[in-house]
Amino acid sequence: MKKNSIDIGIEKYSIYFTETIEQIKISLKEIINVYNPSKLFLICDINVYNIYKSFVNEMCIEMKAELLNICCLEEKKNIDTVSAIYDFLIEKHANRDSMVIALGGGIAGDIVGFACSTYMRGIKFINVPTTLISQTDSSVGGKVGYNYKDIKNSIGAFYNPKAVIICIDFIKTLPEEQFKSGLGEVIKYSLIYDKEMLNYMETNYKDILNISYRSLSYLIKNCVEIKRQVVTEDFKDEGLRNILNFGHSIGHAIEVDSHYSISHGEAVALGILVALKISEGKFNLDKNLYSRIVNLYANLGIRLNYDISNYDEFMNALRHDKKNDQNIRFVLIKDIAKCEIKVKVTEDEIRTAIKESIEGDS
């Protein structure tokens, strides 16, 4: 088990990497010894609970933690679930010295983190992410929140956990679609920051698909390190942190156009293809990179095509993406690890790029 210390602004917290689920308890005990909370609570994604019931129940007994299971669908990432968490904490007499463990994917981490950021003006929490997206991305960087009136993550805060515990074993029970979704985000990290990781994925795609500990551990640790560097420099998302949105504007519009039948990471993966095509036009990006990425998607079984069902709504979603002002602005790349943020892009350029990529024959 290895521990990384993360410094973000004036705050500092540890990221633990464990190979087996049993080792999580060792990390937890270490953290609890440091903070000595008056009461401990475990708030768990119900799907994760159903798969890991005996582990969760044992942990609650051993750690004397009170358990609440929550439903972690995107449509339940709302104020009702936040209220249910407040009700539970009030009923169980949680106070400012209490500590909450969030166990689940990005939805659990975001919503439990938000409830903790506001309950009694902030109580301590530990994030134990269980999906590839949450282990590589959402558990690090302090963004917590929920969807309001169907606008994704529109209510939120910057609030860091006291620790993050990443256990790769959880990935083994992820549905295939969710695993592929996470790989979309990992490819994003490689394009915006890390040439070596892209080479690694191209060479080791079979190991990755077999969820080998060696390959997953390499990818997750690299992504966490990239995110650490980016959010340390720009915690409040005022500049550099924008690069993490590569592929996301189109991705978000695809999620909306597909009525969320396309998962977040898959939509981002499709958005990356469009962003690469626009980057070719705007910055003369080497066309070989697009072919490499298409080839990598094919090897990893990531979706390459998507037909927009309603262009007007799609463009509307793009314009209303909170990352855009009235102009449509994208993160583009000039080369691997050379990003340009807030590049103005016209609707015509977007349509052309879509026709040449995800609606084309690739």
Ligand SMILES: NC(=O)c1ccc[n+]([C@@H]2O[C@H](COP(=O)([O-])OP(=O)(O)OC[C@H]3O[C@@H](n4cnc5c(N)ncnc54)[C@H](O)[C@@H]3O)[C@@H](O)[C@H]2O)c1
């Ligand atoms: N805070 C951030 O910086 C940030 C960054 C990226 C994404 N997000 C948010 O994260 C959410 C997406 O996260 P996600 O992809 O982890 O989705 P998720 O939390 O919805 O999890 C995906 C599915 O996998 C299930 N699941 C979780 N762990 C499992 C496991 N180990 N085995 C089997 N099933 C498991 C869940 O119940 C769910 O059905 C979105 O709401 C997005 O807005 C936040």
